[in-house]
Amino acid sequence: MLRKEQNDLLTQTGPGTPMGQMFRLSWQPALLAEELPENECPQVRVKLLGERLLAWRDTQGNYALTDEFCAHRGVSLWFGRNEHNGLRCPYHGWKYDHTGQCTEVPSEPSESGFCQKIKLKSYPLVERGGVLWTYMGPPEKQPPLPEWEFAMVPGSHSFMSKRLQESNWLQAMEGGIDSSHVSFLHSGELNSDPLFKGSKGNTYNMADMKPVFEVVESPGGLYIGARRNAENGNYYWRVTQYVMPAFTMIPPRADHPVHGHFWVPIDDENCWAWSFDYKVTRPLSEKERKAMEAGQGIHVAYVPGTYIPTANKTNDYLVDRKAQKEGRTYSGVFGIAMQDASLQESMGPIVDRTKENLVSTDNGIIMARHRLLRALKTMEKGDTPPGIVAEHQRVRSAAVVLPPDKHFKDAAKEALVVQTGKEHVTV
Amino acid sequence: MQSESARMSSAAEARYRIDAPNSKPRSVKVIALDHPSERVIEDLAQRKWNNASFFTASAFGGTPLKGDSFAGWLSDLAGRTKNLIEEVNSADLVVMVATAGESAQAASIIGEACSVKRVMTTALVLGGQSISDEALSKTLSHLRPWALMLVIASAEEYIADMLAALRA
Numbered sequence: 305m306l307r308k309e310q311n312d313l314l315t316q317t318g319p320g321t322p323m324g325q326m327f328r329l330s331w332q333p334a335l336l337a338e339e340l341p342e343n344e345c346p347q348v349r350v351k352l353l354g355e356r357l358l359a360w361r362d363t364q365g366n367y368a369l370t371d372e373f374c375a376h377r378g379v380s381l382w383f384g385r386n387e388h389n390g391l392r393c394p395y396h397g398w399k400y401d402h403t404g405q406c407t408e409v410p411s412e413p414s415e416s417g418f419c420q421k422i423k424l425k426s427y428p429l430v431e432r433g434g435v436l437w438t439y440m441g442p443p444e445k446q447p448p449l450p451e452w453e454f455a456m457v458p459g460s461h462s463f464m465s466k467r468l469q470e471s472n473w474l475q476a477m478e479g480g481i482d483s484s485h486v487s488f489l490h491s492g493e494l495n496s497d498p499l500f501k502g503s504k505g506n507t508y509n510m511a512d513m514k515p516v517f518e519v520v521e522s523p524g525g526l527y528i529g530a531r532r533n534a535e536n537g538n539y540y541w542r543v544t545q546y547v548m549p550a551f552t553m554i555p556p557r558a559d560h561p562v563h564g565h566f567w568v569p570i571d572d573e574n575c576w577a578w579s580f581d582y583k584v585t586r587p588l589s590e591k592e593r594k595a596m597e598a599g600q601g602i603h604v605a606y607v608p609g610t611y612i613p614t615a616n617k618t619n620d621y622l623v624d625r626k627a628q629k630e631g632r633t634y635s636g637v638f639g640i641a642m643q644d645a646s647l648q649e650s651m652g653p654i655v656d657r658t659k660e661n662l663v664s665t666d667n668g669i670i671m672a673r674h675r676l677l678r679a680l681k682t683m684e685k686g687d688t689p690p691g692i693v694a695e696h697q698r699v700r701s702a703a704v705v706l707p708p709d710k711h712f713k714d715a716a717k718e719a720l721v722v723q724t725g726k727e728h729v730t731v
Numbered sequence: 732m733q734s735e736s737a738r739m740s741s742a743a744e745a746r747y748r749i750d751a752p753n754s755k756p757r758s759v760k761v762i763a764l765d766h767p768s769e770r771v772i773e774d775l776a777q778r779k780w781n782n783a784s785f786f787t788a789s790a791f792g793g794t795p796l797k798g799d800s801f802a803g804w805l806s807d808l809a810g811r812t813k814n815l816i817e818e819v820n821s822a823d824l825v826v827m828v829a830t831a832g833e834s835a836q837a838a839s840i841i842g843e844a845c846s847v848k849r850v851m852t853t854a855l856v857l858g859g860q861s862i863s864d865e866a867l868s869k870t871l872s873h874l875r876p877w878a879l880m881l882v883i884a885s886a887e888e889y890i891a892d893m894l895a896a897l898r899a
């Protein structure tokens with residue numbers, strides 16, 4: 305459990321909140337590059353960390369992420385006209401450039417220079433790895449662009465999707481490091497999903513339903529090792545990465561693409577679940593890409609024209625009680641992502657952690673909260689929180705078989721960081 | 732019509748979650764395996780807990796020989812001897828605290844008792860940052876067979892946070 309003040313501290317990310325400040329000190333995925341496909345394309349509403357913004361692309365191809373509302377009388381610029389080198393408010397014609405600077409106020413004599421006094425708040429928006437990243441913190445603390453491996457491999461090697469999750473970011477993220485639920489909730493998928501099935505690790509997973517966990521602090525967050533019995537007294541280890549505040553990476557299976565997530569607050573009751581998949585040394589096969597686009601693996605199928613999952617709370621996640629009875633899906637919901645999301649949304653927008661009864665196997669979650677709270681404390685004193693420097697981002701998850709006397713952190717030291725030109729270590 | 736899931740997962744409906752205790756106090760026994768850990772535990776024992784008690788096995792590095800009784804093998808922080816089996820018997824969770832580089836041999840005897848009584852065990856290793864990988868591995872290898880959850884923490888404060896999270 306957490307005390308109410310602690311729960312509030314970790315779940316509130318709006319402007320001026322400590323957790324919001326931690327998110328604002330690093331680059332966050334804001335939208336997919338595909339959402340702004342060409343110059344002067346339609347602008348897109350973006351809400352991040354409780355701030356309503358508008359993403360758009362000007363005539364020169366400059367990306368813009370600006371205050372959604374016109375400085376004149378507060379009209380949403382979503383109705384604006386994306387004109388030559390700027391966005392014009394449709395109400396009285398005020399015009400803004402990609403930095404948010406007002407460039408025209410038609411009612412004022414242009415010689416007056418009035419428009420120079422008007423500027424919308426704006427944040428940098430930069431493409432890397434098919435994602436448009438933004439930095440919403442103080443300009444003097446802006447770090448170099450993020451170096452997550454999936455964003456550094458050629459575009460043909462990676463796939464990124466996002467889906468709306470109607471819950472606070474923390475309960476979504478905690479699902480990403482909660483390895484002990486996999487053998488229950490996702491048991492149906494390990495052997496059927498094209499992006500999971502057929503790995504040796506899956507047999508260990510199923511043979512040994514009760515993994516033993518080791519939680520180890522890493523420079524940027526945590527390693528969560530789940531240990532199962534393998535042949536000859538060896539251990540099969542699955543090591544999940546958590547990098548603060550909201551990056552999680554699932555251990556690989558066989559030669560399947562490796563996947564992970566960002567859990568980015570939209571506001572305190574909603575978040576974007578970003579889901580990536582990639583290979584280091586080869587492009588994704590057509591079959592893999594098709595499966596991802598179709599919403600398999602950790603991805604979802606969408607309500608057309610949105611990033612809202614087809615199975616969502618408005619249709620009870622298409623729960624199928626017959627399939628549940630027959631054991632085809634453990635919870636009655638199909639698909640790994642929606643199995644997680646349905647349960648996490650069912651907790652309510654912000655789960656009341658004063659009521660929970662954690663057990664020893666929840667130490668991954670307990671440690672993640674502990675580290676976040678600790679990082680907030682040192683951030684207050686001016687320290688840079690973990691997860692911002694490139695070194696903390698160049699990490700990998702791993703699946704390895706090790707002799708019983710080997711500590712995975714040492715024995716798999718190389719497997720846990722990016723090895724240029726080499727694939728993940730996997731079973 | 733809104734679906735039931737959509738309605739029931741709203742903030743408005745979350746207010747109706749029953750506000751009654753949904754668990755009984757759990758008994759957590761925290762045992763220091765070595766002298767440095769004992770000091771950490773002494774600090775912890777000063778704080779207010781629901782049902783956590785603190786012990787040390789640091790005086791007893793070795794394993795009792797076959798036939799020896801466990802009586803007197805464990806002691807509380809005031810130095811009174813305690814019966815390990817009795818303590819384990821009344822525990823919901825046993826937390827062993829070890830310092831990286833120390834032998835942690837006592838883990839086997841505590842672990843054995845917990846395994847016989849089917850009591851969950853957790854081992855916390857402190858100070859893993861400041862010690863060689865090899866020394867740390869040695870400590871871990873004594874703990875690993877007996878800990879169903881193993882945590883390597885850099886801050887002593889983690890133990891208190893963990894105990895609070897577990898409602899100890």
Ligand code: FES
Pocket residue numbers: none
């Ligand atoms: S069993 Fe874990 S939430 Fe119910």
Ligand SMILES: [Fe+2]
Pocket residue numbers: 479485486489490640644
């Ligand atoms: Fe899951």
